[in-house]
Amino acid sequence: MRAETDFPKHWVADVLASDGGVVHLRPIVPSDADALIAFHGRLSERTRYLRYFGPYPTMPQRDVLNFTTVDHHARVAFVAVLGDDIIAVGRYERLPEGDGNSAEVAFVVADNHQGRGLGPILLEHLAGAAAENGVSMFVAEVLAENRNMVTVFREAGYQVSRSFEGGVLRLEFAIDPSEALLSVRNSRERAAEARSVRNVLSPTSVAVIGASTDSSKVGNAVLANLLAGGFTGPVYPVNADHRSVRGVRAYRTVRDIPDPVDLAIAAVPADAIDEVLDDCLDKGVKALVVVSGGFGESGPAGQENERRLAHAARAHGMRLVGPNALGVANTDQEFALNATLAPHLPMPGRVGFFCQSGALGIAILDQATKRSLGFSTFVSAGNRADVSGNDLLQYWDSDPATDVVLLYLESFGNPRKFTRIARRVARSKPIVAVKSGRGAVPPALATGPDIDDSIVKALFEQAGVIQVDTIAQLFDCAILFGYQPLPAGPRVAVVGNSTALGVLAVDAARAEGLHAGAPIDVGPQAGPEEFAAAVSGAMDAGDVDAVIVVFVPPVAVTVEPFAEALGDAVSGADKPVLTTFLATEGIPDVLAVRGDQGQPIRGSVPSYPSPERAVTALAKAWRYSAWRGRPSSQPIRPNGVDSERATALVRSWSSGGSDRWLSDFEAAELLSCYGIDVVEFRSVTDEDEAVAAADELDYPVALKATGEQWRHRPDLGGVRLDLAGPDAVRAAYRTLAADSGEPLLHVQKMAAKGIGCVVRVQDDPSFGSLISFGLAGVLSDLLGDRAYRVLPLTEDEAVQLIDAPKAAPLLSGYRNAVPVNKSALVDLVQRVSAMADDIPAIRELACEPVLASAHGAQTTDARVRIGPEPSRNDLGPRRLR
Secondary structure (H helix, E strand, C coil): CCCCCCCCHHHCEEEECCCCCEEEEEECCHHHHHHHHHHHHHCCHHHHHHHHCCCCCCCCHHHHHHHHCCCCCCEEEEEEEECCEEEEEEEEEECCCCCCCEEEEEEEECHHHCCCCHHHHHHHHHHHHHHHCCCCEEEEEEECCCHHHHHHHHCCCCCCEEEEECCEEEEEEECCCCHHHHHHHHHHHHHHHHHHHHHHHCCCCEEEECCCCCCCCHHHHHHHHHHHCCCCCCEEEECCCCCEECCEECECCHHHCCCCCCEEEECCCHHHHHHHHHHHHHHCCCEEEECCCCCHHHCHHHHHHHHHHHHHHHHCCCEEECCCCCEEEECCCCCCEEEECCCCCCCEEEEEEEECCHHHHHHHHHHHHHCCCCEEEEEECCCCCCCCHHHHHHHHHHCCCCCEEEEEECCCCCHHHHHHHHHHHCCCCCEEEEECCHHHCCHHHCCCCCCCHHHHHHHHHHHCCEEECCHHHHHHHHHHHHHCCCCCCCEEEEEECCHHHHHHHHHHHHHCCCEECCCEECCCCCCHHHHHHHHHHHHHCCCCCEEEEECCCCCCCCCHHHHHHHHHHHCCCCCCEEECHHHCCECCHHHCCECCCCCECCCCCCECCCHHHHHHHHHHHHHHHHHHHCCCCCECCCCCCCHHHHHHHHHHHCECCECEECCHHHHHHHHHCCCCCECCEEEECCHHHHHHHHHHHCCCEEEEECCCCCCCCHHHCCEEEEECCHHHHHHHHHHHHHHHCCCCEEEEECCCCCEEEEEEEEEECCCEEEEEEEECCHHHHHHCCCEEEECCCEHHHHHHHHHCCCCHHHHHCHHHCCCCCHHHHHHHHHHHHHHHHHCCCEEEEEEEEEEEECCEEEECCEEEEECCCCCCCCCCCCCCC
């Protein structure tokens, strides 16, 4: 029997309600007795009646003891907590009848918190705990008139069966995570996270806590920028020593503000933040932006303060941006929010930007202004203790004011979740991202181990994210995506009045894999009409998907007529147009199409300082367009999979809390559960056993050393192939046993000759389970020629994984060789993907070598390491990281 407080620590979670507020969820403990009584006392008579089927005005002491004392196994209860108050309770109790795999579930939510989606959240977490404890079926009894509770079960995504007796509905449903359930869960997560960010970016009132009268202080700067930016709601300075700041009435604390406060900006020292949080909770503040430093960036003590800040903010029901943040901004004139330390914002536009660094954020805002790139919203998250890029992606996905997303990422919080969200968002909105180098993040701010650049590249490719290397490239792509359509193909026409620039553009385009013919050169003497006619001809050509215009202003001639002619020639075009007009970076005034507020809008023509920069942006746009044009596929469940048997085997082989390598026979048995057959083999310890095994398997056979240092190393002589008779087997056994120093060898039936391949799964500390594919051999290892994908693989991703390594053309019949059966390799990686995704205890897996031939793909050796199951928050009930 577990102790009363001995529950799995991963059951404790911060969760988002449907209104974007944070709620703390944890198992109930006996010390919750008083809080539970108080919670019950705050319930209305109607709520108590619907939950307990009767009046139940007070909770007897025996019930208090029963409800708060559970074993966290057969009886489990969770409480949702805000501050010190319980606001919801959910529980399940295993039923005695049947085989013990059913439990009765019930929950109740405080009246003033109903409608926030807490019922479905409790149900999710109870189901997760129940599955861990061997419960597979939930039963619930509710009054037929309790429409809200019936709706919770109906809309949860479960397949619910119903029976009705005496005014009571009995609901039964399996809690296995079906596709429908996961879809509903992800949809709710998406909506809640988007709403929580909307609370940050679209407030109707703002308090500046620490609003100083000293113009050199950050609290003064934030207040000044809010006022100068024309924020449309009331602004409340909070200053304990002054009646007003910058001519605006000030208040001693947030509590003293007479009206509601949506967003609080904190510019106070780290040691004063606790009092601020308490005040914000009492005031019902929805979100907090901390611009002050002294937290994680300052060292170990600051890191502890930052963890405490994030925990306390969530416990107080708020999302947190920062600390050490530059701030947040929303250029929508309905809000006109500049809650940043930057005095000036870019003009309104349709680009959303997320970064971490404050200093970089100021430079980004300045560069956007210089290039006439308009922003919809901007978030500099500083140390990113809570709100992350994933949250912003959820918001921008549903934000009608944002068409393009820009990210400057110094680290990942939840890369697996990033892949899932970005893959969806990128189907409709381009995501352009810079992933800074490893040295860019101070050790104090590092959120995890170093991430291999090749894995990041694969992650971005898999999710459809456009990766760039520099801030300049980020803006080069942004002005193209923000103002021009995507190219429908790779065919490019180069038009200009400079032969040299035209040739440079064509050469750069071909180097990027674009299809470009000879440049269309109108010559330096061409006038605006001739120039525009050449551009129009290229735009109208059926074999052109994009046009690059290279333009050098003629001597002593004004450029406005050329700009006007160019604008008329491309107006309303459905093909992208890029220029080197005046070598300007961004949108030149003469090529801008203006909106109602004078800002450049779609149809404006971007300009680049060189043809090469324009070509690089266009090439990235084409590759993204091609990715988006491919049909979206889903993970495929291979036939012939017995996941229950595989899971049972792994549990029987696990060795408590430590990792363990499976034996060769165990590994082969596990793979067979997923339809992966390792070529048959026998273990032998002397010559006679080797000959007997060879006779049984039928000649020819292979003999292999089993020591780890010999495996997969033909260069060490650890394998003898094509042994055709007993004498050859005996001689090979004597040699290998002597060389390896081990009498234990494997005799294996010879596989069909083919190209050696390697399929691996590794449990990456940053990305979770990663699958990789490459060709076997020392050269591939030396060059790092491996392709990576995050699990689970979709059908298309399995194909792309096989084709991704640089050596992959060898599989397709390079130089008239016979092509291998690539479908067999695709099937193999899909089976490996399914197995690793189903069984989190698999920490490492290698099929090496896999011999691929025209006849199929044969796995000749497999190694599997199992261990304690890692936390996979993105797969379980919704929770904040």
